[in-house]
Amino acid sequence: MTTELETGLPSVRQIQTLIREEQEVELKLTTNDLLTGKIRWQDPDCVCIFDHYDQPTIVWRHAIVFLKPKS
Amino acid sequence: MTTELETGLPSVRQIQTLIREEQEVELKLTTNDLLTGKIRWQDPDCVCIFDHYDQPTIVWRHAIVFLKPKS
Amino acid sequence: MTTELETGLPSVRQIQTLIREEQEVELKLTTNDLLTGKIRWQDPDCVCIFDHYDQPTIVWRHAIVFLKPKS
Amino acid sequence: MTTELETGLPSVRQIQTLIREEQEVELKLTTNDLLTGKIRWQDPDCVCIFDHYDQPTIVWRHAIVFLKPKS
Amino acid sequence: MTTELETGLPSVRQIQTLIREEQEVELKLTTNDLLTGKIRWQDPDCVCIFDHYDQPTIVWRHAIVFLKPKS
Amino acid sequence: MTTELETGLPSVRQIQTLIREEQEVELKLTTNDLLTGKIRWQDPDCVCIFDHYDQPTIVWRHAIVFLKPKS
Known part of the structure; x- marks a missing residue:
């Protein structure tokens, strides 16, 4: 079974x-x-986000409420 | 695999x-x-909502509790 | 794909x-x-509920804990 | 589509x-x-539970944490 | 439909x-x-756990965060 | 039915x-x-994590919000 990104x-x-x-x-x-x-x-x-110190955090999608581009 | 909006x-x-x-x-x-x-x-x-400053927020459906048209 | 109410x-x-x-x-x-x-x-x-002012609220099923007829 | 109780x-x-x-x-x-x-x-x-006044409450399974017979 | 334990x-x-x-x-x-x-x-x-008084509690897997053998 | 790690x-x-x-x-x-x-x-x-005393904890994926390598 392979799930691909849609x-x-x-x-x-x-x-x-x-x-x-x-x-x-x-x-x-x-x-x-x-x-x-x-x-x-x-x-x-998941999505993976890097902070200002270039450290990665792997975030599970089921735990995301919203995403907002910083303006 | 393609999931389409029903x-x-x-x-x-x-x-x-x-x-x-x-x-x-x-x-x-x-x-x-x-x-x-x-x-x-x-x-x-997801649904994407724009606020009064026309800034987008992408909201995951699994995180939505309810939606109410403003009257 | 069509999902129908069971x-x-x-x-x-x-x-x-x-x-x-x-x-x-x-x-x-x-x-x-x-x-x-x-x-x-x-x-x-979802289920859609109308309040006393006849205003609709669309509620996601995943956010419902319980439903109780008012007696 | 029919989902039956297993x-x-x-x-x-x-x-x-x-x-x-x-x-x-x-x-x-x-x-x-x-x-x-x-x-x-x-x-x-769902499961449906009746209280001491014989009033029903329909509870969604996704909202149940645990069930305990009263001893 | 039958779901078996994997x-x-x-x-x-x-x-x-x-x-x-x-x-x-x-x-x-x-x-x-x-x-x-x-x-x-x-x-x-689900998993079913018995306490020190040998009383059962049926716990839904979706509500489990972690499991730890007592050492 | 067998679900394998993707x-x-x-x-x-x-x-x-x-x-x-x-x-x-x-x-x-x-x-x-x-x-x-x-x-x-x-x-x-699940994922299984061992602490400093080499004790295991089985964590359900649905309960994970994020994972961060310690730097």
Whole structure:
């Protein structure tokens, strides 16, 4: 069984754009944590965000409440 | 694998109407956050809402508790 | 892909009865909100409840904890 | 599409026994609510519990944390 | 439709071992409850734990955060 | 039915690397618990983390919010 990213979905495509443009984002999580950084990759289960010290955090999609590009 | 929006569902159709009519809505989230704005698009995983400053927020459906058109 | 309401399930049928009889109900949500009103429609993802001012709220099923007919 | 109760599962069978024997139970919910009463029916999505005043509450399985027969 | 326990999974096998060896465990739940006892059975939806008074509690897997053998 | 780990996914592969390199990690959970230790194995439902006293904790994936290698 292989699950692939559904690259036709607007939400997946928008995240791909945020990755390519190295746009800083805020991720609000179910625990109320707010992570800030740049998304480096996504897969069907997770997204990976790097903070200002270039440290990675793997975030599970089921724990994401919303994503906001920093303006 | 492609998941498409089930456009026959009342909930999906109502959101399409809210998008088309640029109706302002409130989204209550599992974190108790209340977002206000206009929905711009939806896909099977997310809806995207724009606030009064025209800034987008991508909200995961699994984190939505309820949606209420502002009257 | 079409997902239809499983009208054979007791829970779905009971909600259909509540809709038809315009019975007032309480919906307890994962955020601890308690909504009161009459259910107008249901689909596989959501139920829609109208409050005393006849304002609709679309509630996601995943956020419902319990439903109680008001006695 | 029809989803039927998997009557071969121990958890489903135990609940069937609790229904048949009209055993009083406690249901702990994700909101920390604790409901007490007798289960009257179950389906793949919900269980229905009647309290001491014989009032029904339809509880979504996804909101159940644990079930405990009252001893 | 029949869902069977995937007995090839490490997590399922470890729980089978804990059952067979009557090992005391701690179950941390999404409500922050911490249950202590011995697991008696598991199925795809639930595990059943018996406390020191030999009283059963049926716990839904979706509500389990972690499991820890007591050392 | 057999569910296998999707070893092609970046998130699964990164965890495999963390296991092989015995890298210390932090796991943030939906209960706000923060577990620290080394991941020993993963399967489609769980990951198992060993703490400084070499005691195992089986963590359900649905309860994981994020994972962070300790730097």
